Amino acid sequence: MIENQQQFASDNYAGICPEAWASMAEANQGHVPAYGEDPWTTRASDAFRRLFGTACEVFFVFNGTAANSLALAALCQSYHSVICAAVAHVETDECGAPEFFSNGSKLLVAPGGGSKLTPAAIRAIATSRSDIHYPKPRVVTITQPTETGQVYDLEELRALSATCRELGLRLHMDGARFANACASLGCSPAEMTWQAGVEVLCFGGTKNGLAVGEAILFFDPALAEDFDYRCKQAGQLASKMRFLSAPWTGMLDSGAWLRNGAHANACARRLAAQIEDLPGVTLMFPVQANAVFLQMAPAVQEALRGRGWRFYTFIGGGARFMFAWDSRPDRVDELARDLREIVTGAAVPL
Ligand SMILES: *Cc1c(COP(=O)(O)O)cnc(C)c1O
Numbered sequence: 469m470i471e472n473q474q475q476f477a478s479d480n481y482a483g484i485c486p487e488a489w490a491s492m493a494e495a496n497q498g499h500v501p502a503y504g505e506d507p508w509t510t511r512a513s514d515a516f517r518r519l520f521g522t523a524c525e526v527f528f529v530f531n532g533t534a535a536n537s538l539a540l541a542a543l544c545q546s547y548h549s550v551i552c553a554a555v556a557h558v559e560t561d562e563c564g565a566p567e568f569f570s571n572g573s574k575l576l577v578a579p580g581g582g583s584k585l586t587p588a589a590i591r592a593i594a595t596s597r598s599d600i601h602y603p604k605p606r607v608v609t610i611t612q613p614t615e616t617g618q619v620y621d622l623e624e625l626r627a628l629s630a631t632c633r634e635l636g637l638r639l640h641m642d643g644a645r646f647a648n649a650c651a652s653l654g655c656s657p658a659e660m661t662w663q664a665g666v667e668v669l670c671f672g673g674t675k676n677g678l679a680v681g682e683a684i685l686f687f688d689p690a691l692a693e694d695f696d697y698r699c700k701q702a703g704q705l706a707s708k709m710r711f712l713s714a715p716w717t718g719m720l721d722s723g724a725w726l727r728n729g730a731h732a733n734a735c736a737r738r739l740a741a742q743i744e745d746l747p748g749v750t751l752m753f754p755v756q757a758n759a760v761f762l763q764m765a766p767a768v769q770e771a772l773r774g775r776g777w778r779f780y781t782f783i784g785g786g787a788r789f790m791f792a793w794d795s796r797p798d799r800v801d802e803l804a805r806d807l808r809e810i811v812t813g814a815a816v817p818l
Pocket of ligand 1: 531532534536557558611614615642644674675
């Protein structure tokens, strides 16, 4: 069955944006060398280096789990550990892949429940033990924006990286929604990454409008040594690599990456603005990117589902709504209207 009604359960429900699609079509002409030896992969890598204003090493993989896991594995020995937030995707949604691909580097959940790490939390866990029986802290991974849609500002990022440098920790950024964070802060990709001390970035393409694919950027080329072998061994070296890399050329050259992020963020704000005053519906987190999390009674959730809306409640029991490059403002308004009718009408006894 093909569902025609747009849903906001996940930003992965959206299709491929026109700019990515056009580049795919263009790349789908003739023959070019395989395994990344093609002009598209060179062009896409160069486009990233231009966008970030630095000579970073760029790799293309199929998905975010692979990007994060392989990037973290490259920064760790098996006896090292990786500090993350409790709700970090690497901790809760990657099926142990970071530990698997690093041959056992343990994830350490930092104290403090929020989706953001703080210098204090990093310090607390990194200095809690120094004996040989504990996996040696080596990397900090942060998600930008976080899984609950908050954005670290530049000052926070600089403070985190200063703490990392002081403690001898590397800093990795899970940027599955990197474009949304850039649009939210209005800063340059460089400011949010290498200039702030981030050493490795996983730049999400899928949620930004690609069919499939994430880019991994190493700002210190030395850290990328043999990373191509790591990708190949993990089953992440695409033989027809041009179809992973080409869409990025259209996205980056046209600015679609940032426009898509800004549009999705605007849709999230549009929903939040319309439901803020509703009785019995509470915004669980500040809306800083493309996510809206709503606390509401189970009966209200039920009624929303009854009206055909799909959403997940896996983080803190709230209803999550995620917006994408193609989210339609009228459909956002429809969701807000349905929610208003449910909580203010007689439909549900609250
Ligand atoms: C979606 C997402 C990923 C990537 O997930 P895959 O399903 O493996 O592509 C990584 N990190 C975060 C925070 C995400 O939301």
